Amino acid sequence: xxxxxxxSTDKIIVDRSRSHRNKAVSKAVRKTRERLQSGHSxxxxxxxxxxxMHVNAILQSASVTPIFxxxxxxxxxxxxxxxxxxxxxxxxxxxxxxxxxxxxxxxKHEITVESxxxxxxxxxxxxxxxxxxxxxxxxxxxxxxSPESFILYKGATLLIALSLTAMSNFMLPRAVLMAFAPAIxxxxxxxxxxxxxxxxxxxxxxxxxxxxxxxxxxRLFQSNxxxxxxxxxxxxxxxxxEVAKSMSDEARRRAExxxxxxxxxxxxxxxxxxxxxxxxxxxxxxxSAEVMGPLNNPTxxxxxxxxxxxxxxxxxxxxxxxxxxxIEAGKYExxxxxxxxxxxxxxCIGMVQLRARDKNISISEQFExxxxxxxxxxxxxxxxxxxxxxxxxxFTPKGGEIxxxxxxxxxxxxxxxxxxxxxGIPEEEIPVVLSAFGQGSIAIKSAEQGTGLGxxxxxxxxxKHDGQFVLKSKLREGTEAIAILPAKRxxxxxxxxxxxxxxxxxxxxxx
Numbered sequence: 001x002x003x004x005x006x007x008s009t010d011k012i013i014v015d016r017s018r019s020h021r022n023k024a025v026s027k028a029v030r031k032t033r034e035r036l037q038s039g040h041s042x043x044x045x046x047x048x049x050x051x052x053m054h055v056n057a058i059l060q061s062a063s064v065t066p067i068f069x070x071x072x073x074x075x076x077x078x079x080x081x082x083x084x085x086x087x088x089x090x091x092x093x094x095x096x097x098x099x100x101x102x103x104x105x106x107x108k109h110e111i112t113v114e115s116x117x118x119x120x121x122x123x124x125x126x127x128x129x130x131x132x133x134x135x136x137x138x139x140x141x142x143x144x145x146s147p148e149s150f151i152l153y154k155g156a157t158l159l160i161a162l163s164l165t166a167m168s169n170f171m172l173p174r175a176v177l178m179a180f181a182p183a184i185x186x187x188x189x190x191x192x193x194x195x196x197x198x199x200x201x202x203x204x205x206x207x208x209x210x211x212x213x214x215x216x217x218x219r220l221f222q223s224n225x226x227x228x229x230x231x232x233x234x235x236x237x238x239x240x241x242e243v244a245k246s247m248s249d250e251a252r253r254r255a256e257x258x259x260x261x262x263x264x265x266x267x268x269x270x271x272x273x274x275x276x277x278x279x280x281x282x283x284x285x286x287x288s289a290e291v292m293g294p295l296n297n298p299t300x301x302x303x304x305x306x307x308x309x310x311x312x313x314x315x316x317x318x319x320x321x322x323x324x325x326x327i328e329a330g331k332y333e334x335x336x337x338x339x340x341x342x343x344x345x346x347x348c349i350g351m352v353q354l355r356a357r358d359k360n361i362s363i364s365e366q367f368e369x370x371x372x373x374x375x376x377x378x379x380x381x382x383x384x385x386x387x388x389x390x391x392x393x394x395f396t397p398k399g400g401e402i403x404x405x406x407x408x409x410x411x412x413x414x415x416x417x418x419x420x421x422x423x424g425i426p427e428e429e430i431p432v433v434l435s436a437f438g439q440g441s442i443a444i445k446s447a448e449q450g451t452g453l454g455x456x457x458x459x460x461x462x463x464k465h466d467g468q469f470v471l472k473s474k475l476r477e478g479t480e481a482i483a484i485l486p487a488k489r490x491x492x493x494x495x496x497x498x499x500x501x502x503x504x505x506x507x508x509x510x511x
Contacts (some may be wrong), residue, residue, distance in 0.1 A: 046228045047116045050221070054123070054171040055103045055111075061168050065096050065130075068164065072137075072157050079153075080142045088140070092133040099126040123172055127165070127179040134161055135182035139190060151202050158183060158206060162213055170217035171224060177214040184210060266325050277315050284308035320453040323383075327460040334377040334464055338491055341374055341381070341414050342367055345406050348385040352393050359398045368407035374414060374489045380461045387454040388418045388481045395422040395479070412487035413467075419480040425473035434459060434471065458483065465489060 073089035076082075102122060111119050138158065142150045162180060169175040184207050191199035286292065287304040295301045326332040349363055356363055392402045405417040425433060434455055458481075459469045466486050473479040 046225055048111055048113050049228055050171050050225065051111055051116055051120055054169065055106050057168055057171065058099065059103045062100050064164060066093055069093055080144060084140060088137055091136065092130065095129045095133050099130065102126050120172065124175055124178055127169060127175045131179035131182045134158065134180065135186040138183045138186045147198060151198055155202055155206065159209060162210060166213040166217045170220040173221055176217045177210065180210045262325065266322055273318055277311055280311045281308060284311060320457060323457055324453055332464060334380065336375050336377055338373040339376050339378045339381065341406055341416060342371055344381050344385055345404060345416055348382060348389050349404060351386060352389045355393050361393060361396050361400050361402060363402045363404060366403065366405045371406065371414060373491045374485055375491055376465055376485065376489060384458045384461050384483050385416060387458050388483065391454060392418050392420040396420040397422060409484055412490065414485050414490060416483045417480060419478060421478040424475045424477050424479055426475050430471055430473060
């Protein structure tokens with residue numbers, strides 16, 4: 001039974017698989033960063049995606065080519081009065097239908113990475129088949145037409161066909177060039193045989209146009225490839241961020257559980273520690289006062305005093321740790337009421353006056369009269385002032401001086417300033433002193449070492465009151481601690497609300 005409890009506790013506090021997950025995430029992030037900084041994308045990684053995009057594109061534009069072919073055949077048949085254009089249209093539509101069947105089959109079989117090259121070759125062959133149909137069109141003759149008009153008709157048709165092919169096949173590398181290579185060869189053979197300057201010019205212009213469109217299609221292919229690459233990298237980074245976020249949430253949850261376990265431990269241990277400590281303090285005080293009879297040995301009496309002081313020190317330490325843990329856990333509730341800062345300062349000065357006299361330290365007061373009350377937790381504010389005064393008395397040398405000021409701030413709030421002429425704190429050690437359990441070099445060397453929790457508690461209590469704590473100190477010049485309460489905590493006396501009719505009557509009388 002105990003083994004199960006300890007194991008579950010270990011799981012709550014420590015996630016032993018977390019280091020492995022961190023290594024995996026770090027490796028993935030490093031790999032992604034290297035890919036982004038390499039400056040080139042692995043084209044083979046997106047072959048399947050590009051091929052699937054091509055298949056979807058040709059299937060979506062399946063009706064464009066038939067409409068265009070039928071229109072061209074109708075125009076050619078109308079002007080030439082020849083049925084050969086309709087035969088060509090039938091051949092071309094059959095080749096187009098074969099291409100559509102290949103596209104549907106490719107999408108139905110879900111192209112894999114291994115079969116990408118085979119399907120690319122099949123689809124390119126399909127485009128070559130359509131290109132052969134355009135080569136047949138390029139070889140058409142018209143005896144009843146003028147050569148210039150018929151070449152213009154064929155040239156416009158081939159250029160439009162070239163642009164449509166380039167638009168729908170740019171995601172299939174070399175498809176444009178392979179599709180119109182037969183037409184270029186047919187035109188070149190015909191122009192060579194006829195030796196007609198117009199045929200030669202048209203062949204040259206069309207060949208250059210095919211090369212240009214092939215280049216444009218290749219650039220579009222590369223651009224889409226880069227878009228896919230960056231999209232993939234973005235998806236990878238988003239996935240890694242999601243993993244990191246989930247790990248962060250898990251770590252925060254475990255930290256909250258650990259903090260809750262700490263708070264429960266301190267709450268239970270406070271009772272267990274305070275009960276014997278109260279007994280130790282009570283019995284040591286009875287023995288020091290010799291209530292049950294005199295102690296014959298003076299050393300025993302000295303020992304009982306040491307026991308009482310040590311127990312009191314330990315009790316104060318427990319109380320400070322509990323206060324700080326409650327503040328950190330958000331369990332420190334304020335019991336606010338109307339309180340006078342002047343009264344709190346006077347009471348706390350009276351509490352430390354005896355210790356100050358033992359060290360021949362004078363405490364001077366500089367209070368602004370008639371300060372209004374503030375809306376604060378009286379117990380907490382007493383703890384703030386008492387901690388600051390105790391520190392001042394602790395670190396002020398014999399014969400020194402402590403000045404306590406209470407007054408208005410420039411923003412309408414109130415402040416309490418406690419300044420001593422002790423050894424001071426080096427400026428670089430002030431953040432250390434304000435941290436939990438932090439102690440400066442002067443405090444470490446001092447005979448009266450503290451716990452290092454007084455100033456963090458002061459800072460936290462003032463923050464709960466929306467106030468501010470300022471610590472000013474210079475080495476060998478002393479230290480000034482300032483507790484500031486905001487203006488909204490000050491209870492100003494407000495004038496009585498007048499009746500609206502009375503205000504109106506007075507305004508009319510002045511008018």
